[in-house]
Amino acid sequence: MTNPYTGPYPGPPAPQPSRPAPRWARKRYVLPALALALFLGAGIGAGGGETTTDAKPAAAGPQPTVTVTATATATATPLAKEPEPAPTVTATKTVRVTTTVTARPAAGGGSDDGGSGGEDVYYANCSAVRAAGAAPIHRGEPGYASHLDRDNDGVACDT
Numbered sequence: 001m002t003n004p005y006t007g008p009y010p011g012p013p014a015p016q017p018s019r020p021a022p023r024w025a026r027k028r029y030v031l032p033a034l035a036l037a038l039f040l041g042a043g044i045g046a047g048g049g050e051t052t053t054d055a056k057p058a059a060a061g062p063q064p065t066v067t068v069t070a071t072a073t074a075t076a077t078p079l080a081k082e083p084e085p086a087p088t089v090t091a092t093k094t095v096r097v098t099t100t101v102t103a104r105p106a107a108g109g110g111s112d113d114g115g116s117g118g119e120d121v122y123y124a125n126c127s128a129v130r131a132a133g134a135a136p137i138h139r140g141e142p143g144y145a146s147h148l149d150r151d152n153d154g155v156a157c158d159t
Contacts, residue, residue, distance in 0.1 A: 125148070
């Protein structure tokens with residue numbers, strides 16, 4: 001009787017058709033080989049910075065020397081004339097100034113009724129007050145008016 005597991009012929013089993021190895025089996029050999037090549041290459045590259053002492057410098061022998069001489073000639077040029085200054089122009093303008101001065105009443109004069117006493121002096125604006133030389137005017141003094149006191153602090157034409 002024949003063995004059902006071996007076939008009609010006794011001996012080793014028949015060869016199976018060849019198929020590629022699984023991916024994990026291929027990585028098992030390729031990755032370590034790449035890592036080894038990387039480390040060897042890095043080791044060789046790092047060792048390239050060293051110099052060997054086997055090389056000896058060539059002996060320097062006498063060499064011919066070259067001497068260069070340059071000759072320059074200079075020519076004198078006459079100096080340029082200095083330019084003359086431009087003529088000075090003077091313009092005269094005559095200005096006529098007119099100043100109007102209003103006399104202030106004497107300190108002790110005026111009415112004694114206790115009022116402001118400013119009914120006889122009037123200034124249209126602060127320019128007129130300054131032209132009269134009366135700036136600043138305090139509340140109660142002749143010439144004080146509320147239209148001259150912008151900030152209503154009791155002092156007219158203070159600035």
